[in-house]
Amino acid sequence: MQSIDNPTVESSSQKKEPERGAGETASGALRAWLDRRYQLTPLFDFLSHKQVPLGVHWMGWYYLGGITMFFFMVQVVTGVLLLMYYQPGEATAYESIHFLTTKVPFGWLIRSIHSWSAHLMIISLLLHMFSTMMLKAYRPPREVTWVSGYLLFLLTMGFGFSGYLLPWNKLAYFATTVGTNIVRSVPVLGNWLLEVLRGGQDVSINTLYRFFAAHVVILPLAFVAFIGLHLLLIQRQGMAPPLGEKVAPRGMRFFPSFALRDLLLWLACLMVLAALAVFLPYGPGIPGMDWELGDKADPLAPAYPGIKPEWYFLWEYQLLKEFPPHLFGLEGPQLCLFVIGILFVIWALIPWIDRRAYRDKPSPAFSDLGWAAILFLTYLTLMGWDVGAHHDAEQLTSMQEVARVCAWWTLAAGAVVILVRSWRFGHRWFILTGAALLQVILHGLIGVSYLLAGLISFVLAAIAILVLLYFRRSGADAAIST
């Protein structure tokens, strides 16, 4: 309430969140006028009492959701601008983007911002998700918030995937071919899904129409709906207090203190975005983060080496490569889809799987799971990126070498993670991280096949956990629990 006579707050909170701050922009009279009609006082009261928990974690984690939303808003604005020139169609899609980037004043800038902001949005979303995971903010009563955030994450992947095809260039054509083909492995519905997704047997201009509809209408509507739900839940419940406490020791007022900081940070993000878009208009030039238009898609041209999806799909792409043609009577891609499906379902259900956090107790195993997941993804992503490959050499010869170089990088990262966790945070639970690193060693340094290495590590980790549970049961848990 005290912020009403503070002009800075008024304008900033209005710009940021119209529904939250709508009342605060009005002068007293206008406010009274509105209040008489719509009884806004409880809302203002609620907002002015809203607090951000403080004093436990680094505060930075709390800004990531807001930053993700900021990038999403940038996507909406630049997306609408791009729509004014983009023409989906066999003879127009590629041409219109070409025209946009070469002829239209600042067309290149809008496209560049749209692409950069997409990547930055995914980065901040991933950070947001992993920090939520590590802080166990998903525990009751916030399970649905986690699931809605998870769905937003899937929708964002969908945005990236569908947007990739729209310029109708060669790279996108093949990346989409491979990407959509994965759904063929879905049991029973696979072929139907594939055809519905592609608008035919193969990727064609019909696919572009469907992806266009998804990218500019279906996904945004769904995204806004889920963001609404996500924010509503957060407003209703507030941010998660630290584990083991019902309320945080200290708090910061959301209005104006936190909102102003949010706003300042958004300004910084916009500046970073603008700098990147201007100085690197086609991306940093690494595979998977590069939006040079290239050649137009031609369904009758052969694929070429170096076709990669965007970086956040690289781990799936690499995993697909690691599966042999047949295994357990299934085709490799089917099994791969199955494994990916299981991983995604586990991730969605974490609030219910983590029984200790459920009871508001520290759950070191799940912090470790988060880090193990990060290392697992890192190793696959680095390999998908061909880190350590000689760019002019034959692809086959360097596969093992790539794995070795990537293994060293991942091991180095793993060592840092373990050291920091044990020194700085006193973690003592490293079984899953250890298993992830063991797989890296077995595959990258010793040369065991990726899947076998994974299986060995998985079995060893399972045994270790069982032994641990056994000891804990028999009362010797003093040394094990954190």
Added chain:
Amino acid sequence: MEEHTTTVDKPATSRRHFIDLLLGVSVVAWLASVAYPIIRYLKPLPQTGSGGPTHLTRDEASKLEQKQFVIVPVSGQRVIVVNVQDRTCAFSAKCTHEGCTVTYLPGQSVIWCPCHDGRFDLNGRVLSGPPPRPLSQYAVNRQPDGGIVISEERA
């Protein structure tokens, strides 16, 4: 007394139950009648490409001469036609792994899929890499006038 209430209640609950059931069924039926047209609408029509044998055009034939291979559409499918020494063969150009368009490496006489490094021999069999099935073969007929006809029957 108790008996009395059950006799009174029973028909009432079962009638209500029946009406609830009816309502449920009609809601499901209504949803289905909405969903069905949408599902049918989304499912693309079967390809109506010109079926049957395909003649290589002059452009395609000269490309075949120059590069030892060419990719042509045959009844809506991508087909790779390869010149090997004295014979010409044709395969589905759609990699059996994830459907990339394959290419031909004349130096090594293999059909190569660059997406995940799948390799096939000139019978379409998998040599290495992740593809789970061989490439299906197409029939190639050289006509007396030198024209090349690709058709779907197996060679």
